[in-house]
Amino acid sequence: MQGGIFSNVDHGIAFEIAAFSANNKYPWSEIELVPFTHIIAYQHALKAYSTTCNLLRDGVAGLFGPSSEFSSAYVQSICDAKEIPHVETHCNFNIRRNDSLVNLHPHPRSLSNLFLDLVEAYRWQKVVIIYDNDESLLGVSTILGLNKKEKVVVIKQLETQDSGNFRPALTTIKATGNTEFVLACSMDVMEEVLKQLQQVGMMTDIYSYIITNLDVQTLDLSPYQYAGTNITLGRIIDPEDTEVMQLAESIYKFRKSREVNTEDEVLFPSWKMRYETALIADAVQLFYETLYDLTIDKKKSITATPLSCHEDSSWNEGYTITNSMKTKSVKGLTGLIRFDTEGFRSDFNIDIMELSLGGLITVGQWNSLRRSLNIYRPEKTSTRSGVENIFNRTLTVIITISQPYGMLTETTTQLVGNDRFEGFCIDVIRELSHILGFNYTFVIQEDGVNGVFNLTTGLWNGMIREVMEGVRLSASLAKGSV
CATH class of the missing domain: 3.40.190.10 (Periplasmic binding protein-like II)
Structure with missing residues (x-):
């Protein structure tokens, strides 16, 4: 049995679907994943703590989540004390990994290098970072080092006088005359920020944006694709990949069977799947294949032990599983998953995307370990003179x-x-x-x-x-x- 604590319904659904898929992949295996999913509000840390204790009391071989960094520290402290494998998929800025923790999210500093490499490849001499919160700014921290290379980096935080109104801040930024921006915003505000950039006249052909959020591809970008604006973004999952489409279809069927109400439309197209949902599926795959390798040919028997948060007892098998997960490599929905000696996922590939008249197109690829940025931008289709430039x-x-x-x-x-x-x-x-x-x-x-x-x-x-x-x-x- 393994427990999952999530704030997003789709994360919980992906967790259960991935467990069932893993069981079906190895029908002859003695390992069977039995998922127990709990959906908890994002900032309810104490609820996450008590839920973790209840799961441990029933006996779990691993704990996935929570989705929230607010609650994660509470859960992590319990898992460390009880030596229970703790699997995370959200962005974690801690500079060291706890002994029981396995985090599948791309290492934040490695990911930040992508945006630094793009700024340098585009030869921007002055760049303005537009961000909404501290976490978004931390995600582009390496760009700040450009100030030492005789380049100018300016940071501007989006502040709202009224809820959701960024126009005054954006108008002030526009008045500076800068045209090259790194847009580092959470998905909570990203759609509204893009819309208001257009409203204040900052979505024309003189402006260029590098968008740092890997989920931007899940938004409808069609209102901006004819404006001639240079928009670059990264992507870690391919919505046209067969396994990604299968997961999206399974989530849709699961919602329908359980009558789960979400903010999305009834259908769940693969391009709307956020990458943390895919990371959860990858995490379950990694967990299962680790257990399978440890128990194949009866090399080892793994049985979950009920534990109490109020006693000093711990699980003897926990660190064996955690260490094995950190040394194993698997091919998942988000690419090759493997960890460095410090437990970070610092080797991963990102597709470089640009917004064109026909929508998002792949123009290159970047590898975090080699810091290799390969741009193979296709020749743009010719259009009537001036049509693209004056739209909007x-x-x-x-x-x-x-x-x-x-x-x-x-x-x-x-x-x-x-x-x-x-x-x-x-x-x-x-x-x-x-x-x-x-x-x-x-x-x-x-x-x-x-x-x-x-x-x-x-x-x-x-x-x-x-x-x-x-x-x-x-x-x-x-x-x-x-």
Whole structure:
């Protein structure tokens, strides 16, 4: 029997599915995993503590979870005292691993090197880190060392005056004129941050983002794929992998059979699976295969022993299992799983993804141990000139008042903005905006001059100069009579 303590329903489902799958993989084995799953609120550390004691009293050969780092320390202290294998899958920033702990999450510092290598590969001289909490900032700690290499690293925390409103902070960041960002945010706020970046005009072709959260691929990124924004992210699970799709299908069937209500739609497509769910399945596989290797050909007999949290007793087999797990390698949903001499998962591969017109595409791969970043970006499909670049942008259109091309609308009602104007060219701009997907603002050229080239100075004047030099409001287009 093994216990699982999770805060996420899907984590508990994946835990049970993986146990049943492992039992079916080796039907002749004497090892049978019997999962006991408990779902506990994220910050209920005392509940996690009491649940752990109850599981130990019934006798468990291993304990998985909890999902929460708040509760994990309590559970870890019990497992260390009782020598029970403790398997974690969440990000753990502790610089050493306890004797009974096996953590399958990629080592945070190794993962941080990925984002450092991307910044250097892109030759960014000044980078702004936008983050929401301390854990997100710790996840990119190695980038801060670029300050010693004559590069500028600026950190900006997203703070909200009102719940979920990041626009004031993002507007302030936009005003600095920086265009290259490392976006280090938790999934709790990531979707809203991306949406508000678009709302404040920071999702255009002049901006570049490296997004550090490995679960970003589970969001709907289609609102941003036509804007021309350079968005790079990492991925540790492939949603098109057969085993990943099988797990997603099994989770869907499990939900349906148990009538589990979740925030997701009824179907559970593989691209919506977060990587910690896959890590839990990998953890169960590693645990089972370790027990199988220890007991094959009756080399060893492993029987769980009931233990009390109030006594000094411990389990004699616990450290044998833990040490064997740390020396074993298995191929899982998140790639090759193996640990270094300090117990960290410091050797793993990450797919490098970019957002294109067709959605997310793989453009490279990075290995944490070799620090090798291989970019094999495919040649971009040609599009109509300018279509990709102006999508979702707001253009300033300079106009002159001349019939029938551009006129002030005659009405007894006070009009504002673009509604003040009508005419042939006004209609043309409106229709173009619908076809090409841009927004626009009309500005009147007060002197009414379309533009004349001065042979002496070699310069244009009027609207043509406005567009060529963007001297007023970054003019993008001009409309006038010919």
